[in-house]
Amino acid sequence: MNKENQTISLGSVSIGEGKPCLIVPEGGDNHRGSLAAAKEIAHSAKEAGASIIKFQLHLPEEEMVKKGMEETSSSMFKNWGSLYGFIEKNLLKPDEHAQLMEYCKTIGIQYFCTPFSLKAAELLRDMGVSAFKIGSGETEDMPFIEEAAKMSKPMVISTGMSTWEEIGLTVDVMKKSGTSFSLAHCISAYPPKKTSQLHLGVIREMRNRFGVPVGLSDHTPPEGVEDSSGKKISQEETIWGAIGAGAAFVEKHFTLDRNAPDADSNFSLDSKALKNLIQTVRAAEEAFDKERAVFDQEKPVWIWAKRSVVAVRDIAAGEMLNRSMITSKRPGTGIRSKEYHKIIGKKTKRSIPAGSIIQWEDIEI
Incomplete structure (x- = not known):
């Protein structure tokens, strides 16, 4: 890994060379449109030991064509008709995000958010967010990436469903912009079920190719995945592998209740599991210490x-x-x-x- 952009600030927390692996709970839309529930998610993440909490800012008309989404996403979001229907029913309004960000400041946890449209990015910028998370669907959306980069907010960019060539195009845009950024290895399966679907070696390869901090946006379920022999591999073992490959951060979906009728509750962590994951990662970092002496x-x-x-x-x-x-x-x-x-x-x-x-x-x- 070269020495370019090795540390990225996301506000009160940083990721990159010499920093502990940052655990990023993804609250997503698990608040189901309730500001009170979103605040509870942030508080629960803080109590579990997290220093940052991520949400999503959706403006459906700005990011999706309703009819097209009904034709392509209805099977995955059948309880809501489509992704468009799910977002309409479960989003927080921009003013509620502003209140949520202030609440996060009050309790001492960093607010972090994904804008799914340029308008959403502009609203977040005007709110004074410290950084953007860019979803995998927007990785190759050059008009969006180019304009978002001009806002000079550090960006964490997920790379699910993308080829090396497409990731390279985005990296070129970001480096030309001068805006600091990090990449997130991501498999856009909800959830992946086999170890062969995880491709954790991409983390090290991305670091070597692009010279920026790389993390893991992980969708493996808490109960783990299976290897080729059918043996169950725990979520913790997956995370250890990611840290061994050099992951600067790990993002995990987070919910108050895994039994809730949310779109991603089946692969989300609850508070107890999040606390355990943070402790596991800290232990892994101790095991991956680089010192060599007579101990x-x-x-x-x-x-x-x-x-x-x-x-x-x-x-x-x-x-x-x-x-x-x-x-x-x-x-x-x-x-x-x-x-x-x-x-x-x-x-x-x-x-x-x-x-x-x-x-x-x-x-x-």
């Missing part, structure tokens, strides 16, 4: 597993040492074998019996 827990093994310089034969006092006189054996209680060259050509102070571990006090330095 305290290794020292009992170090003393017997490392090797010392040992006399091959009896060595008289005053003899000059050469390579044929010594070998290396366990334990590591004498001159370290890595330092054997320091005693070649040196004289001994005393006689050293064959098979003895040679100490520094045995050598004239």
Whole structure:
């Protein structure tokens, strides 16, 4: 990964190089159009340990053609007729988003939002949001991306349903704009069911190709996915894999009640699961620490597993040492074998019996 745009500010929180993996609960439209419920979602996320909460600002007429959506999305949103119908029934109005953002400030959690149209982005800008989240459907919407980038708000851009070429076009636009941004690997399946559908290696590849922080927008259900043998792989194991690949953040859908009749409740986390995920990620980060030293827990093994310089034969006092006189054996209680060259050509102070571990006090330095 190159050194370009390695840290991105989303307001009171940052993502990128040297920062903890940020867990982003996605409240989405799980408030079902209720400002009170949206506030409760934000409060619940805060109580679970989250430092940011994401919502969505929808203006149906600005983002969708109603008839076209009825023809293409009715099977996924059959309880509402189409995605258009679902959004109409479950959205928060712009003034309610403004109130929600103020509430988030009051309780100390960062408000974050996805605009699904240019008009929505303009409204959020005027509200004073710190950053935008761009959904996967808008990744290659160049008119939208170009105009949103001009607003100079840091952007997190999801990449579901996109080819490398399409992602590259968006990256080019963003880099030319000078607006800081991050990418989110995303599989736009709700939810994915197999490990082979996760493609977590894309996280590292994106980082290498584009030189920006990359995270995971994850739709795996809390109960996990199956590998090719049918074994259940937990959600936590998926997240560990993402962190191992370098994920700067993980976005997870979040709900107050997994049994609620919401469009995404079946793959959302509740408060208890969110708290557990945050704790799991912090533990994973400890496991992925990059320090390399002789750790305290290794020292009992170090003393017997490392090797010392040992006399091959009896060595008289005053003899000059050469390579044929010594070998290396366990334990590591004498001159370290890595330092054997320091005693070649040196004289001994005393006689050293064959098979003895040679100490520094045995050598004239």
